Amino acid sequence: MAESRKGDPSLTSLRDQIDGIDDTIHDLLMRRIELARHIGQEKSQAQGTAFRPAREAQIMRRLAARHSGPFPFPVAIRIWREIIAASLSVEGRFVVSVYVPEPLEAGLAYLALARAYFGSGTPLLQAQTEAGVLRAVRDGKAAVGVLPIASDTHTARASAEPWWYTLTAGGSSRPRVVANLPWLTSADTGSDDARAMAVARIDAEASGDDISLIAFESTENISRDRIRKEAEFAGLLLDWAATWTDGEQSARWQLAQIEGFVAENDPRLANLVNSLGGELTRFVNLGCYARPGNGTAP
Known part of the structure; x- marks a missing residue:
């Protein structure tokens, strides 16, 4: 029976069709890389950068909208992440710095996130x-840095101060938050699963569905709830992500996640600071990231 099926014309025809599809995919991949190489040459002349996470998120969402059939969508996304990474490699030098702390299990988790995304x-x-990580990005040794999700659980082993607080004093050339890792989450993803943020020395871009990160400096007298209410009145929906108080200063820094893309010169931020007088003294826009996908296609 097995011998007869080997000669089955229908199986031979199906295998030939698969071979043809494989060749077509390979041809298109080579064509895509060639186009990426030309884009890299154009950006090099204009002193631009190849990494555009907002554009990548738009690609992922477009794939999600058109995906159908039994092929697992997360696998499709993993394939495209590899394709995008290969394109970045031919557009120019692309190195990623990754925070790898002890214990080893935690460090390996961040490496795995970086490898899956980049x-x-x-x-x-x-x-x-x-x-x-920040030093590698600032000095040009890496194009992107992968850091832990901002939270109040900072330890001195990680650095003397939280990375997001360091960015508040970095000036216009500081790295900015540009992506959230992983891009694709699932219903099984728990609070203990590794997540990270990516920073790079590029301008933030809107992807169409974003979360912005704004650091606010305030006095110790004002509550988070009051700032949140005033922010809503100013048209900003925010949740608190982390707090940091330098022992040598009386001011308190708080990191907020704000719904939507918030530009550097967004007047709502200035209105919020003005509405709270001297209790909210200033803000620093740390960037934004595209809202992660939920692991399923429509």
């Missing part, structure tokens, strides 16, 4: 502190 062929530069 591809199996992208060079990863390991740093044992958050400051080391």
Whole structure:
């Protein structure tokens, strides 16, 4: 029976069709990489950068909208992440610095996130502190830095101060938050699963569905609830992500996640500071990231 099926014309025809599809996919991949190489040459002349996470998120969402059939959508996304990473590699030098703390399990989790997002062929530069990641990006040794999700659980082992607080004093050339890792989450993703943020020295861009990160400096006298209510009145929907108080200063810094893309010169931020007088003294826009997908296609 097995011998007769080997000669089955229908099976031979199906296998030939699969071979043809494989060849077509391979041809299109080579064509895509060639186009990426030309884009890299154009950006090099204009002193631009190849990494555009907002554009990548738009690609992922477009794929989600058109995906159908039994092929697992998360697998499709993983394939495209590899394709995008390969394109970045031919557009110019692309290295990612990754925070790899102890214990080893935590460090490996951040490496796995970086590898899944930035591809199996992208060079990863390991740093044992958050400051080391920021330094690699600032000095040009890495195009992107992968750091832990901002929270109140900062430890001195990570760095003397939280990475997001460091960015508040970085000036116009500071790295900015540009992506959230992983891009695709699932219903099984728990609060203990590894997540990270990516920073890069590029301008933030709107993807169409974003979350912005704004750091506010305030006095100790004002509550989070009051700031939130005034923010809503100013047209900003926010949730608190982290707080940091430098022992040598009386001011308190609070990191907020705000719904939507908030530009550097968004007048709502200035209106919020003015509405609270001297209790909210200033703000720093730390960037934004595209809202992650939920692991399913429509």
